[in-house]
Amino acid sequence: MFDWLIVGAGFAGSVLAERLARGSGKRVLLLDKRRHIGGTAYDHYDDEGLLVHKYGPHIFHTDSKEVFEYLSSFTAWRPYQHRVLASVDGQLVPIPINLDTINRLYNLRLTSFELEAFFAERAEKAPRVRTSEDVIVGKVGREVYEKFFRNYTRKQWGLDPSELDASVTAHIPVRTSRDDRYFTDTFQAMPLHGYTRMFERMLDHPNIKVMLGVDFREVKKSIPHEQVIYTGPIDAYFDDCYGKLPYRSLEFRFETKNTQVFQPAPVVNHPNEHPYTRVTEFKYLTGQEHPKTTLVYEYPRAEGDPYYPIPRPENAELYRKYEALAAATPGVHFIGRLATYRYSNMDQVVAQALGLYAKLTGLPHKRTPF
Ligand code: FAD
Ligand code: UDP
Structure with missing residues (x-):
């Protein structure tokens, strides 16, 4: 018997699993239909041994000291300020x-x-x-x-x-200064050994059982549990009963080049040419030393994994109908980018999860030392 069944091992699900187990001694089952933890922030070493982000570049930045300190319990950091160039009129210029x-x-x-x-x-x-x-x-x-x-x-x-x-x-500023940083948050850094390692440390607790490659819909009836935290798409939870919420997807094409450095910036945006939007060279983000370098090209797609909720008034209205159903579903808490149909960054999702933990338990969410 589990106290909590948590669906989705991304930031929302993993932070809550960690807090409920380590902070409150609850027995937690964390499951994900993907075969890895970390959700959309998952990173891994590719065939050439280069650390890459499977679902596109993830740059950590926050103004929240609380969020930064919380995650610092599970990782050391590599200071990193993100910079992007855009290819416009035949030049590469700051964006x-x-x-x-x-x-x-x-x-x-x-x-x-x-x-x-x-x-x-x-x-x-x-x-x-x-x-x-x-x-x-x-x-x-x-x-x-x-x-x-x-x-x-x-x-x-x-x-x-x-x-x-x-x-x-x-959220994209226009500046009259020469500041060319993509973000200006107080805390800007990458997990020193990657996101997945950080998640592994977060979930390393005897009260947390992780099941991967398992769809909630297939096991929900067979696993005894008290309450649910659901971080998948909210429409899917209710079998799309009001119709599907529109999401935008991406296809990621990875390419390894036989050179130390390929492009002059971590990310180059291509607004006007090519079918892809941007190209990321991971070594800038990770600081990895390697004779080769891996890039990812992002191709927007209408179909595929749900990545971006599409913020338009009619979609917000449809979401509100699902939100009302969620509010009337006792024992299930909806949280995260997909379950709240919101374009949130990682730090916002962590803050949301810490907030829900405080609400559920009446406890402050300070980490209990190992
Ligand atoms: P997710 O990480 O998506 O986790 C939800 C999990 O639920 C998934 O792993 C999914 O497999 C699982 N799931 C869903 N349904 C089921 C089911 N039925 N059964 C079992 N499991 C299920 N944020 C930043 O701060 N900085 C960035 O630079 C940045 N870059 C991004 C780039 C891209 C291309 C994208 C798409 C997002 C980016 N983000 C970035 C946002 C960031 O990915 C999210 O804020 C964060 O990952 C959301 O965490 P989450 O736990 O809400 O969702
Ligand atoms: N955008 C754009 N040109 C750019 C960069 C961004 O038109 O060079 C727009 C585009 O609509 C994009 C949005 O601004 O989806 C947000 O950009 P951001 O870099 O934050 O996108 P994300 O990393 O979330 O995909």
């Missing part, structure tokens, strides 16, 4: 758009002050910022928006930015 981006693209020598005026002249403010197009056109104007955002977004989402909620592009 987020900054002073160097505009000066290089237009062959100018603007100061930060002058760049503010440059943007102000071109920005078209919408009366109400509703869509992803409104966000960017309202900051930099239509021409720059079209070079960096329009085609990338159409490729990534199969929708025009004008058809997508503002939240998709709102």
